[in-house]
Amino acid sequence: MHSSNGPILCWGEVLWDMFPDGRQLGGAVANVAFHLAQLGAEVQLVSRIGDDELGREALTRLDAVGVDTSLVQVDPERPTGQVNVELEDGEPRYSLSAHAAWEYIEMDDQAAAALQRASFMSVGTLAQRRAEGRASMHAAARARGQGCKLVVDANVRPVHLDHDWLGDLLRMADVVKINEAEAALISKELADGGDALAWLHGEASVELVALTRGAHGCRLSTAANSAEHPGHSATPGGDNVGAGDSFVAVLLFGLSRGWSLTEIAERGNRYAAWVASNKGATPSAGKPKLS
Template sequence: MAATSGTAKPRVVSWGELLWDVYPTEARLGGASANLAFHAAQLGCESLLVSRVGRDELGARALELLRNGGVDVSGVQQDDDVPTGEVRVELVDGEPRFAIGAPAAWDRIRLTSAVAARIRHADALCFGTLAQRTPLVRGELLSLLTELRDAELAGEAEAPRDAKASRDREMARSDRGPLRVVDLNLRAPFIDAGFVLDALEHAEVVKLNEAEVDALRHLDGAPADLRVAPLPWLTSRVRLVAVTRGSRGALLLTEDERLEHPGFPSTGADPVGAGDAFTAVLARELCRGTPLAVVLERACRYAAWVASRPGAQPRPDAALLAALD
């Protein structure tokens, strides 16, 4: 059953990359999906990460750190042939620039029967496009997403939704499978219209930043109406769109509603991971049936705090967690 009360612990599954962000002076654990899983755990969710690491020192360290952060890493596979992923990170005018190494273990994520069972009973499944850069992982994920969507459609046919139910509560359910949340996480040179359109076809909630909105306008192979007006195109097809705007906060969009938040002050020490933290709050609160205005305020607050700390996975203190609950 879905988590629908303010005290329940939503079951959140993150599918995708687990890697090390390599800065000029140090290496820090990262990867959008791993960051999201970490923050979901910090926020009190039952957080499962589905990824893959090499059977090497970096992989062992990654698993240890995530376990210590409360993440269930039973869905993280180990690869005997390909190393744990690494990404070179450089901050340019306060914004991160990435050079993503390949091959990497997370290019070989497999869908096991045990993981599939966990996902079917989760409250939210969060995924992106970067981990779909290999046909293997893309095929595994799309097979799962197709199954989940078909199960949802079958459930709707048997028990139509109450037309008067609020959208906030409508997303707090797992009787038709997990809420499907996609963080586009577009990273050159792995931006592909096929990846993006497949992800959007199966998504119910889409999170992207302003640069990614602009990237959709220039996405070769995308429908003309998507390129002309990305946000109206998205809101006509999914339940909720979240657009992050850095220090200027974020907005939430549905077909008939637009909510904006100006953001919270941040020192801007390191923006890496702030968007993933935003998505973690978004997933948790939607699973709990929280009103959208509150969802937006909490997500902006947490993202600003993460951006003011070094690394993508800082641990929040009790005062911050209380402000988010």
């Protein structure tokens, strides 16, 4: 997979993670965009916020790190999304508000034009939980420019899961990031009990699969090559919110700059460990240098 100079387009949810001690900017796709901008990438976000203070604050925060938010839509009726986050031994448990603005992202003319310029389109799966958002995302994925690679973070929430649309999205993907639980789910529901990575590379024709293992590192694989990293330790006192999203950001950043699989694996784990050492998904202070 060759490096590219086009912008990276992130499509999906922006919301606020509501912790017992305060709120943090969140949403898996917004987190990816945030970290890409911090790393120095040219990144655009297609999302939807409410016409409210939380929405305006989210844009201010994203603008401040360099995310292009000109494609973020404003919903005149629905509110900016929120999710209640509870931590158990540092592991997050999420409870989403219903009918938030991000569930109704539209495929408009501005987004369509941006997709023709983008080098990568990065999506999660949560923004598909309603038919409206799912139709828009799939239309966007099909309409992207010929040189635009589709990067899918499976990021599965079982309560919102439909195996058919998950399979459809994975079959469109050029790059897929999964964790071990998601690999097991793909094996059970899509691969008839077979190996998830073999199904992704074979049946789904995915070019690159990133399997993350939390504190135990990751494995990156193509049909011809692979690289593994044992992981970096997080500093106690943080949480794991957004660590996987930050790994996706480094994966995208590295692919856009032609890094090797070995470089992406090490740097992605190092950056994710830094995020996990902090509270919330979008820290800024003390960001590690990756090159």
